[in-house]
Amino acid sequence: MRQRILQATLITVLLSTLMLGIPLAVSWLSIVQRDLSNTAWEIRRQTVTTIDQRISRGQPVDEAMLQSIVSSPANTNLRFRVTVTMPGQEPISAGAPAGRNATTASGPGLHSDIVTVAIPQSEARSQTASAWVLIIVASLASLSIGVSVALWQAQRISAPLARLTLRAEALGTGRTRAPWEASGIPEIDTVAEQLANSGALLNERLEAESALASDASHQLRTPLTALSMRLDEILATSSEEWVREEARISLEQIDRLTSVVHDLINAPRSSQRRTPGVVELRSVLTQQSEEWSPAFRAAGRELNIQVPRTAAVWGSIGPLTQVVATLVENSLAHGGGRTQVKVRRNERSTVIEVSDEGEGIDPRLGKRVFERSISGAKSSGTGVGLALARTLVEDDGGRLELLSESPAVFGVFLISAPGDDGDDAEDAAPARPSEQGSVMPRRRGRSGRTGGSERPHHRP
DSSP states (O other): OOOHHHHHHHHHHHHHHHHHHHHHHHHHHHHHHHHHHHHHHHHHHHHHHHHHHHHHHOOOOOOOOOHHHHHHHGGGOOOEEEEEEEEOOOOOOSOOOOTTOEEEOOOOOOOOEEEEEEHHHHHHHHHHHHHHHHHHHEEEEEEHHHHHHHHHHHHHHHHHHHHHHHHHHHHHOOOOOOOOOOOOOOHHHHHHHHHHHHHHHHHHHHHHHHHHHHHHHHHHHHHHHHHHHHHHHHHHHOOOOOHHHHHHHHHHHHHHHHHHHHHHTTTTTTOOOOOOOEHHHHHHHHHHHHHHHHHHTTTTTTTEEEEOOOOOEEEHHHHHHHHHHHHHHHHHOOOOEEEEEEEOOOOOEEEEEEOSSSSOOOOOTTTGGGGGTTTOTOOOOOOOOHHHHHHHHHHTTTTEEETTTTTEEEEEEEEOOOEEEEEOEEOOOOOOOTTTTOOOOOOOOOOOOOOOOOOOOOOO
């Protein structure tokens, strides 16, 4: 800031000096030459008068007479040469040589004589040089004054701006600041006042949201605990296999809901990102198959999940489960035909592809489906689901991409984790046991993983 103000001021003063100094110097030179020409004609007039008086008195016109004109007190500060040419006589001259480009005044006298007065060019240069010296001194003085004013103005403006920057940084970190001291610059003081008002409003909103989150956590904890205890009781006492299976799946969903509420409440308080760990995809996708298969069967559709027996990735089990659930639910709500979840992996990366046989995504949306508030034209959703899913994946070092618009294919790219690669044969993840007597998988303990998803309506 200081450097820019100083440069701007110096450039302005320099341009002003050049724009004023050069025309002034040229004008001064023209004035000096005009004055010297007038002086030459005045000396010639005096010489003509003197010659006329001497001839009237019968005195000769000689060099001594001309030298008295050159040496007269009125002309001592000026060098010039006077030349008189009488009829039939040699020219008579007195004074300093005129040289080339002299300022001359020549004309006939009263007795058929020719009188010429020549002032050397050096006289014009000497008088002009003094003017140039004055102009240069005035220019240097202007530059000095300009630098002083620029430094003072730069300090006056940059210091309040630096304090305003520190105040804005403190507002972002939540630290309290002392009241703003007026800087004397109305614009900066107005910005500081508005910044303080915005900070106060932001703190009020954050406190209100924090209180709301705490209240919601408290209000949800009791009914979720009661529901979980009720399902545990059903699981322990029921003799019907399908009832026990439904209770087990419901318990896992409650665990995920509880974990989601906990993460949403604690996320604003945490200043560090979560640390990814090793996640076994088979367990995650098996749980998703069990959770979504009934909904797909009710819709007359098929959910097919294929995953290697060993497929470990780096990530967080809760967010990854929520991402897969978002993509599967998105396919159920807006896709068609069979929905397939397939895992492809190599030593470095693993891709979870979710596709269906529906019409695909509106070409007008394209890859904008990951933007917040972007949803299908026939949808009433908020369009947050896919945007949130992409954020969750990126927080663990992966990425979520739209691989194909028609049919719709989404890919979750993750970093492969070390594991037993001896058996990578793919098979379908176990689905919810049917009434034909499939063997019910052993109930998994509650892991507290996050899950649940808001339905991302993005297809027409």
